[in-house]
Amino acid sequence: MAIDRALRIRAVFFLHALASGGLYARVPAIQKLLGVDEATLGLVFLGFPVGAILIFLFGSRLIEVLGTRRIMVVCLPILPVATALLGAMPNAQVLFAYFIAYGALYSLPNMAMNIEADRVEAALGRRVMNSCHGLWSVGYLLATLIGTLAESVHFSPLLHMGLLAVPLVPAVLWITLGIEPAPARPHTQTATQRLALPTAAILLLVTFTLGPSLLEGALRNWSVIYMRDSFAAPSWVDTLTLPVFLAAHAIGRLNADRLVMRFGVVPVARWLTAVALLGCAAVVLAPNLWVALVGFLLVGVGVCTSYPLTTSAAAQIGDRPSSQNVASLTFATQVILLGAPAVLGWVATNWGIRNTFTVLLPAIALSLWLARYLAPKPSASAPH
Numbered sequence: 001m002a003i004d005r006a007l008r009i010r011a012v013f014f015l016h017a018l019a020s021g022g023l024y025a026r027v028p029a030i031q032k033l034l035g036v037d038e039a040t041l042g043l044v045f046l047g048f049p050v051g052a053i054l055i056f057l058f059g060s061r062l063i064e065v066l067g068t069r070r071i072m073v074v075c076l077p078i079l080p081v082a083t084a085l086l087g088a089m090p091n092a093q094v095l096f097a098y099f100i101a102y103g104a105l106y107s108l109p110n111m112a113m114n115i116e117a118d119r120v121e122a123a124l125g126r127r128v129m130n131s132c133h134g135l136w137s138v139g140y141l142l143a144t145l146i147g148t149l150a151e152s153v154h155f156s157p158l159l160h161m162g163l164l165a166v167p168l169v170p171a172v173l174w175i176t177l178g179i180e181p182a183p184a185r186p187h188t189q190t191a192t193q194r195l196a197l198p199t200a201a202i203l204l205l206v207t208f209t210l211g212p213s214l215l216e217g218a219l220r221n222w223s224v225i226y227m228r229d230s231f232a233a234p235s236w237v238d239t240l241t242l243p244v245f246l247a248a249h250a251i252g253r254l255n256a257d258r259l260v261m262r263f264g265v266v267p268v269a270r271w272l273t274a275v276a277l278l279g280c281a282a283v284v285l286a287p288n289l290w291v292a293l294v295g296f297l298l299v300g301v302g303v304c305t306s307y308p309l310t311t312s313a314a315a316q317i318g319d320r321p322s323s324q325n326v327a328s329l330t331f332a333t334q335v336i337l338l339g340a341p342a343v344l345g346w347v348a349t350n351w352g353i354r355n356t357f358t359v360l361l362p363a364i365a366l367s368l369w370l371a372r373y374l375a376p377k378p379s380a381s382a383p384h
Contacts, residue, residue, distance in 0.1 A: 005182060006128050009120050011175045012072060012113050013132045017139030019080035019168050020106055024220045025147025025242055026087065026157040028228060034092050038225065042345020045221060047096040049334045051103025056331035059111050060323040068112040073176045075109040080165035080172070087157030111330060115323050118315040119182035127257040133308040134253030141246035148243065184321070198332040201317055202325060205310045206332045208370035211363035212273065212306035213333060215280055218344055218356055219245055219299060226353045231289040241296050248300030256305045269309055269371040276302025277364045284358045313374050
């Protein structure tokens with residue numbers, strides 16, 4: 001059966017999320033297996049951005065040399081197996097070291113598929129980036145719901161994610177082997193530097209996305225623990241925060257391309273950032289789990305476009321290959337966010353789990369003003 005280029009790259013995003021998204025619903029179970037507090041768990045999570053940063057420094061050169069398809073074919077089938085093995089680590093130290101390798105394995109195909117999605121946009125003359133990320137959110141939602149079910153029937157993280165890997169490996173191979181890479185964008189500077197260091201334009205995009213990225217990361221890492229510690233409810237109810245967030249996230253992304261085409265990048269970014277700010281405030285002040293769930297829903301809508309819009313904006317700058325700008329954007333973001341899990345874990349341990357969200361309110365408010373820098377350059381070749 002023939003699958004067109006846009007549908008196939010969307011399927012890649014969906015499968016990438018399904019292969020990796022089961023982890024966060026099982027964070028409390030993994031924490032219990034390791035026997036560590038939130039501060040130690042935050043330090044363990046640092047391994048992931050360390051591995052990602054190493055990839056983002058050199059990944060653009062790998063992509064220019066090897067091509068997006070080859071990287072996806074090699075890395076993506078390994079990802080679901082690697083995710084399952086996260087549940088088999090014997091202690092926090094080993095899990096930290098494993099997270100470094102896992103962060104690299106996760107991030108290289110992630111960068112390749114974002115670059116391929118941007119090239120597909122250029123080839124087709126219409127936006128597909130937000131819908132690609134929408135399908136990623138759908139995959140993540142499905143993986144989280146499976147994780148919630150696994151929690152309710154008391155499957156261990158290793159068993160749950162290992163069973164999920166069995167059908168995913170052949171599915172990923174079938175999709176990625178059929179990819180026909182889209183042509184690369186033309187650029188005013190075609191040489192690829194050894195290190196993907198950010199330019200001033202990239203740093204402005206990074207600063208915009210900092211607040212939403214911190215909020216999204218805090219929600220993925222700490223929302224289930226927030227529900228567990230703040231309200232008396234069964235463990236499977238605690239895990240509903242992620243499905244609620246991801247459902248809103250997915251719906252927002254699947255409709256975002258149409259909104260951007262109608263209203264423009266900057267207005268959409270500002271409206272949604274304001275929604276994220278409102279949702280975060282609701283989580284901080286929630287008197288019961290229902291208000292908290294509404295807050296997580298608003299956060300899901302509010303942060304849904306921050307990453308795809310900044311990725312598209314970086315790819316369209318045109319001063320050097322899009323792979324380098326996308327890599328430098330993600331590298332700079334990861335460096336800035338490197339200490340976030342440990343800091344937020346310390347806040348949760350010493351100031352209370354609610355304040356992991358309170359401290360993010362100023363950064364989200366700053367993003368409202370910085371949204372202006374998402375406006376595409378007049379010379380950008382991307383469709384508008």
